[in-house]
Amino acid sequence: MTTLPGPSEDPGPALAPGDTAGAGTASHDALEAAADLVDDVAGELDPAGLESMERLDQPRRLLFVHAHPDDETIGTGGTMARYAQAGAAVTLLTATRGELGDIVPAELAHLGPDELAEHRTGELATAMEALGVEDHRFLVRRDGTGYRDSGMVWLRPGQAAVGEDVDPRSLAAADPEEVAQRIADVVREVRPQVVVTYEPGGGYGHPDHVRVHEATVRALVLAAGEDREQPDVVPWSVAKVYWSVQPESLARAGVRALAEAGAEGAADPDGPLPSAVVPDAEVTTVVDASGQTAAKLAALRAHATQLTLDLDAPVPAMRLSNGVPQALQPLEHFHLAHGVPGGPFDADGRETDLFAGIALS
Template sequence: MHAHPDDETLTSGALLATWAAAGLPVTVVTCTRGERGEVIALPGTTSEGLGHLEGDGPKLATHREGELAAALAALGGGDAAAVAHVYLDRVAVPGLAAPGGDVLFEDSGMAWVAPGIAGPDPAATSGFARVPLDDAAARLAVVVRERRPAVVATYEPGGGYGHPDHVRAHEVTVRALELAADPAARVAGRPLPGEPWTAALWQAVAPEAHVRAARRALAADEAARSLAARAGLTFADPDEALPPVARPAAALGDVVAVETAPVLGRVLAALRAHATQVQHAQAAGSDALRTAGVLGWYALSNGVLAPLRARETYTVGPAPRRSVGSAR
C-alpha cells in the first residue's frame, strides 16, 4: 500500500521483486498519481524535456501512471502481469463515491523541511491526506477481502519520511485491516462486501545504525563523490536527526529482512523507470560500500545522493486491533 507512483520501488522494491521472482501473487495498491510531485528533467534520461509537467496536475498524473506501469514490469522481471496493480480510488464500494472518469484521491503535496524529511505543502488545501479515513480504508479492505493476502506492507506511522500522504496511507492500511477482518464491518450504513480476511501488517523501517553507516560510507566513496561533484548533488549528514523510518535496534521488535542483492537489477530498472522522480540510480562498484551494506545509490528532487541499502527491513505483526481515530 503506497501513496504515490515511485514509493512502491523506493520503499518496497526488493520485497515486491523477491515475491514476484518466486512466483507469488503480488498486488501494489497506489493511493494517488503524484499530481503535485516535483519533476526532475534530467538530460539523457526519459525525463529530459519534461520540466513543463511540474504544476500541470492532470498531465503529470498521466505521465506518472506510465512510469509506474514500467516500474512494476521491471520489478516483475519484464513480465507486466507478475505484479498486479490497483489505484485505490478505482475500487467500488457500495455507499461511497463511485469510480469514474474523475480522480477521487489526489496527491496532497509536500515540502522538504530538512534533508530527507518532508512536511505538508502550505499551499495544498486538498488531497489524500484529507480524505475521510473510512472512505479510503473501506476500498482497501475490499481489495484485501478479494485478494486475500498473507501480508499487507506499508509505511510505519511516521510515513517513512513525513510526507502527509504516507502518514495517511499508514492510517488507512491499519483501519482497512480492521475492517477486512471484521464480519460485522459496515461502511456508509452498508455491509462491507466480501468475506472477512485477516492479514499480517508489515511496516517498513530501518535500523538507525545501518542508516548512519550507509550514509557515512557513501559520502566517503570516491565514485559517489565524483558523481556528486559533476551533478551538483550533496550527501546527507550521517549524524543529523533521521527520518521516522530509522529506529534504534532496541525499538524495532520483530522484524524480517529482505535482501536486495538477488533482485538488484530489477530494483534499479524500476527506479530508472520513475525518471521524473528519481535520478542517478546505479549499482555501486566498491567493496567498501558493499561491506557497509550499500549496493548502489540514487537521488530524489532534493538533490541528495542516497544509499540503496542491501536489505529492506519490516516490523512484522498481526493487524492492530485498535482504532486509529475518527475520519478527518
C-alpha cells in the same frame, strides 16, 4: 435460485445386487448435474467475487500499500520482485498518481499536475513490469474517482508536513474513514496473508504516507469485521502486517560511506534521520533481495521523473529531487507490527521470510 435436479418420473428398472448395467450412465449424469450446479453458482457471483475465489488457489498472497508511484520501488521493490519471481500473488495498491511530485528532468519540467499524473502512471506500469508484478491498482473512491497527491512542505531536512493550500480532492483532505473503507474493500478482494505499508511517520512525514499508514491500519480492522454496506462480503483477517523501515546502523553506515567518498550533497553521518530509520532492535525482519538487484534497478530507472541513479560512483546511490544521495542496499528491512514471528531467523534473530509462521493452505 439454483436447485438440484429431482428424480425423474420414470426412474427405470432397479439394479439387482452386483448388476452394474447403466451405472456408468448414472455416474455421468451425476457429474453433469454437479458441473451444472457449479456453473450456476459461479454465475450468481460478481466478477470481484470470482476473482477472490480464484485468488485462494494461490497459497501466498501479499499486498503492498503505498502513496505515490516510485514509493513502492524505493522501499520495497526488491521484496516485491523476490516474491513475484517465487510465484506468490503480489498486489500493489497505490493511493495517488503523484500529481504534485517534484520533476527531476528539466525537459519534463513543463508537465502540469494532470499531465504528470499520466506520465507517472506510465512509469509505474513499466516499473511493475520490471518487478514482475501483474496486479497493480490505484485506490479509488466509491464514485470511481481517484485521490490526488496532497503535496508537502519541508519542515527540516528529512521531515515533511502538509502544506497550507491542500486540494479538497487530495488524499490528505479526504475523510479518513472513507479512505480506510476503500482499502478494506481491496483487502477483502485480494485476501492477503501479509500486508506491507509505511511506519507511523510515513517514512519522512509526507502527509500522504502518513494517511496511508493510518488508513491501512484502520482498513485491516474494517476488513476483518462485517460490512454493513455490503453484507454479502466475507470478512478477511490478515495474519501479518509489516512496516517498511531501515536499521539505524546500516543507514548511518551508508551516509558515512557516501560522505567519505566525497559524494556531492551527502548528508551528515551524525545528523538527524527520517522516521523510517529505526533502532536496530526494532527491525524484526530482513529480506535478501540481492538476487533481484537487476529488476529493482530497472524499476528505479522507470521512475525517471522522480529520481536518478549514480551506479558508477564509489558508493552506488540513488538521488531524489533534493539531490541527496542514498546508498543502494541489497537488503530490505521491516518491522513486524502485527502477527507472530517465524523462522528461519538470521544470525541477528530476524525473520528472513514475510510468510514465516503462516499456515498456508
